[in-house]
Amino acid sequence: MEIIIAENSGLCYGVKRALRIAKQTRADKSEKVYTLGDLIHNPQVIADLEKHGIHSAKDLNKINNGTVIIRSHGVSPQIYDFLTNKNINIVDATCPIVKKIQRLVSNLSKKEEEIIIVGNKEHPEIKGLIGYSQGKGVIIENEAQARKLPQKRKRAVLVQSTQNIHLFQRTVNILSARTEKLDIHNTICQSTQTRQKSTSELASQVDVLFIIGGKNSSNTHTLYKISKKVLTNTYFIEKANQITPEMLKGASKIGLSGGASTPPKAIKEAVVKIKSSLKYQFHREKTVKCLN
């Protein structure tokens, strides 16, 4: 039996950095410390942060003092203004890659009539990005919405940093037929692209594949969809104890992958659970890298 872990599974650079900043802020400040929404899309990590005095605030209007940490997804300029006007201290943990996309949207808004942003309209990164578009941003979640767009002489297109690369490519094809001059920016971050590619490759090599992560994590859902397309025996689990003997039945190669907000502990626990479920079998563990 072989347990194979996809390359780049688990916490990405931006989320690790935000967690580090949050812990440092908690250590430095005596006042209340909040994160604006969940710092990462993982209920176990959020519960742990809460225990250490880092509170996840869902409603900005309820915060009247203390420090607010902006999470890796970033926020719109309007949110910075709102917090500043309320005299609330801001610690900015926006991922530098997301910051770069925000700057891109801001620059495009000066020269483009329309900026198409491919992504989930409820995702915090998208809600933040649209705020930099000077009212020129249009969110497209799927190909059907792209097909409804009118013909235009000129427009730009970019994408949520954790989106499915195939959805972006298909959307760009649709837009190319509707736009005379399409300015294309693939803003999916490298870490996401590697994770998606290695998960897809792994799905074609194993008998069963577990995608581990919070059900509210959009990038983990994307990984699940990518893997499920290749391998029917793909399971989306939040915790190791959801792995059952039936899921492992007859499997000699077992794959694991996790989203950008899946802590390494969750992946290790899944490995332990699989090993203990199949304790009489020989096992080998490795991490695979993407093929080029």
Ligand code: SF4
């Ligand atoms: S997925 Fe990429 S862009 Fe998003 S927070 Fe992580 S490193 Fe940054």
